[in-house]
Amino acid sequence: xxxxxxxxxxxxxxxxxxxxxxxxxxxxxxxxxxxxxxxxxxxxxxxxxxxxxxxxxxxxxxxxxxxxxxxxxxxxxxxxxxxxxxxxxxxxxxxxxxxxxxxxxxxxxxxxxxxxxxxxxxxxxxxxxxxxxxxxxxxxxxxxxxxxxxxxxxxxxxxxxxxxxxxxxxxxxxxxxxxxxxxxxxxxxxxxxxxxxxxxxxxxxxxxxxxxxxxxxxxxxxxxxxxxxxxxxxxxxxxxxxxxxxxxxxxxxxxxxxxx
DNA sequence: ATGGCTGGTAGAACCAGA
Numbered sequence: 001x002x003x004x005x006x007x008x009x010x011x012x013x014x015x016x017x018x019x020x021x022x023x024x025x026x027x028x029x030x031x032x033x034x035x036x037x038x039x040x041x042x043x044x045x046x047x048x049x050x051x052x053x054x055x056x057x058x059x060x061x062x063x064x065x066x067x068x069x070x071x072x073x074x075x076x077x078x079x080x081x082x083x084x085x086x087x088x089x090x091x092x093x094x095x096x097x098x099x100x101x102x103x104x105x106x107x108x109x110x111x112x113x114x115x116x117x118x119x120x121x122x123x124x125x126x127x128x129x130x131x132x133x134x135x136x137x138x139x140x141x142x143x144x145x146x147x148x149x150x151x152x153x154x155x156x157x158x159x160x161x162x163x164x165x166x167x168x169x170x171x172x173x174x175x176x177x178x179x180x181x182x183x184x185x186x187x188x189x190x191x192x193x194x195x196x197x198x199x200x201x202x203x204x205x206x207x208x209x210x211x212x213x214x215x216x217x218x219x220x221x222x223x224x225x226x227x228x229x230x231x232x233x234x235x236x237x238x239x240x241x242x243x244x245x246x247x248x249x250x251x252x253x254x255x256x257x258x259x260x
Numbered sequence: 261a262t263g264g265c266t267g268g269t270a271g272a273a274c275c276a277g278a
Contacts, residue, residue: 010277011267035277037268063268064276109278150278167263169278206278207265216263220278250266250277 001234002073002100002260003028006146006221007242008204008251012036012068016047018245023051026239028255029072030096032104034148036066043068059092067147069104073097083131084108084124099260100229105132105147114171122168125150129177136185142229144258145187148251149222151178153189156198157219169218188230190223190256195236204251205243212243223256232259 005028009015012033023031031053036043040060048056053070057077060066066089069075078093078101090106108128111121152170155161164170181187195201202217210216225233235257242252 014267109276206263208263209265211263
């Protein structure tokens with residue numbers, strides 16, 4: 001059995017107490033982090049090693065973004081894609097224990113206005129997805145891709161579909177672009193395999209207080225597997241309680257278990 | 261109903277998140 005967690009941590013250095021608690025309580029074999037917000041030399045390797053997570057693949061940058069995969073099992077780094085073609089650190093790929101190809105990705109948020117000409121960030125988000133799609137079309141090994149996709153694909157993945165259909169993260173253009181990525185490889189959305197729609201399955205709530213009070217969540221974080229690997233997924237859960245801890249990330253972790 | 265919150269880099273207000 002191999003268990004893989006993914007969590008947008010919103011600054012790994014600030015959030016290490018929460019990460020430690022999560023690893024002690026949930027004990028996944030592998031943890032994929034997004035938004036570590038530090039350079040590689042600033043990453044808390046020693047703290048992870050002390051918890052048993054001595055293997056890591058870190059792709060960081062100063063201040064923003066950044067991803068890291070830490071593991072109790074040996075990792076072999078496979079590479080880092082720059083699907084936005086602008087130097088931002090948003091992906092790292094590894095092989096876990098010679099058994100699992102694991103891609104850790106942080107898809108761009110996309111800014112405020114869902115229009116490529118008015119808002120270049122929205123175009124960059126779509127371009128990122130289209131480059132991912134071309135990459136997915138070439139895959140020839142069972143793969144797991146996890147991370148913060150910054151898209152809530154189903155109507156039931158947001159608290160109010162009608163209210164959010166023009167809000168970046170839930171627009172038809174993003175949902176359709178993500179569907180083309182899915183279809184390029186036949187990815188299986190494990191979150192909805194194990195928690196069928198319209199079951200409650202949010203992974204993000206704004207820090208702004210009334211959003212939290214009204215449970216206005218969105219499902220932005222995902223674990224998608226190749227079809228053959230998806231059949232080996234034996235469990236999947238959202239650890240929602242972390243959103244109620246002190247100084248929480250605005251995202252909560254997902255954990256998927258595989259019979260490997 | 262409002263994204264009226266949060267983190268990083270600054271070294272005061274910005275940018276970025278989504």
